[in-house]
Amino acid sequence: MSHTNHRQGTAESLTDCFATLAMAAQGVNTDGASEKLQQYLKIAALHNPVNAGNMKVGNLKVVGSMEKLAAGTQGSIVQAVFNTEEDLIAFLSDLNRADLGISIVVTGLFDQTKRCCAEAGLPRHTVEYSLGIFGKTERLAEPPIMEVTTMCGHGQISFNLVSRIVKDVTRGAITLEEGTDTLTRPCICGIVDPVRVRRLLERLVADSLKPVLRNYIAMDPSKCDKCYACEVACVEAHPGNNGHAMCIVDASMGPAISLHCLHCASAPCMKACSTGNIVRDTEEDAVYMRGDRCIGCKLCVSACPFGMIVWDQQQGQARKCDLCVERLGKGEDPACVAGCPTGALSPADNGEQVKKRRLIALQTTLASIQAVEED
């Protein structure tokens, strides 16, 4: 039932997506209904349907033509999908005139379908709302994927298929059109809107291509005065760290380098921690320790490729930089950055930082070329 109900998405995403269906009532008007369902498909074909289907035969993509769909409508339910109010109104007006005598249902945003029914001179008879999804909703896929899969109320499009197609389009193995086609085909009834699938797929691919910007503290060694003010600021800002600084100024190799946790995307320390003491703050994208769950196993100390997990011998617990998430939340810079008197430290994200360094490298190269030319 209600295979066109429960479509997920915002009003914007659901706009101009209309699924219609025709069916006979068992034991009431089934006699001669087969021809009427065929006629419904014939009329639909006149108004730019973006998809159509016959539950006993298949959808337009698989079957190939509206004519083939119309063969074998006995005891079936037939569907057609439209993308504009004009097409829907024209289709409904034609159906009204044709007076087929079988039940017709239209699905879409109520604001739009109400207007279209009125335009076509059809008072609404019965309406069906969704009250949403109950129960273990954590078992569902992320919202953009659900927007694709819930277009087929029979659940024929799996969450995994959408993820697979997003990956394949992203890496260029298939085109957006091929991906759309693959996702449209499993819905036998032909009520999936391929134009909307394409739009959603495009967004999913764009999202997966977004560079992941990781927050971390960037450092300019040429500005460092080796004053250790950053270490002091860190200790002061984190009384719980028992006097240990999480940023470490190291001048043993010549120029001073302030070492910080890089809040790695794959965070080996987080993976190594067996008690769930190390977690990621999704808002600020910082990897930090909850503190209360550390059992002193030192697995994170071994796992960190940069040696940035500090071992607190006195307390028998591991410590690490939390990127001052609390301060970030208040719009303040991390304590070490705020405490640096020379501006050697700055909060940065990979994308911007890399761009800046490339620009500097480019400028230096250009300057040296110019110098050579002038000589």
Next chain:
Amino acid sequence: MRIDETKCTGCLKCVPYCPMAAMAKVPNRRLVAIDEDECIECGVCLRASVCSPEALYQQELEWPRSLRATFSDPRVEHKQTGVPGRGTEEMKTNDVTGRFGPGRVGMAAELGRPGTGARFYDVEKVAMAVASLGLAFEPKNPVTFLMPDPSTGKLQDDVLNEKVLSAIVEFDADLEQVPAIVAKLNEVAKEVDTVFSVDLITLVDPDGTVPVEKLDLASLGRPLSINGKTNLGLGRPKAKSLEGYVNESH
């Protein structure tokens, strides 16, 4: 669904199609295996036509496993109701059947939808919660046919562990009962190991207003959706029980 091990090359093309994620590669072998307990016999993998060695095949299904296909493969007609899909006409033909009259609402909990699938023991939990409110199940719905005594909502024992893509617990009620029903469904939602989508159906008043829009369901965390279905009243003959109530100006 089964896989002919002698034909499968382990290419994994079929794997993402499975709505239940019941297909997986066999470790250290070039072979895909189907978890038969999780497989709902929907036929999606076979219809995808991606298996070039044709290793996938539909085995004969015996009761109660055959229920999986009837509830999961949209092409299969339910014998008891004659309707394909999940077997009920609900509001789609209300203009002809008059199933939902003035002052009444049609409701349904669609277990396993969207995309998670459901075992009949979870369907039974929701059905029993509905029955406890003294509500009557729709007789022309395939789930109702699995109840030896529909007044209890209990299903016959041999089907309880069967898993399907979705199954619909369908009933009707007075308009005023809706908030109490929604509260009950919120309660039983905590007890099921799956999801369910809830439908609310009502006639449109002759002046064009929709009675359920007056109900406060948002305070129960279940506001009415912005999208949904509309029956246009084009079916003939018109339901006698709705005569004089429905706007029939066209």
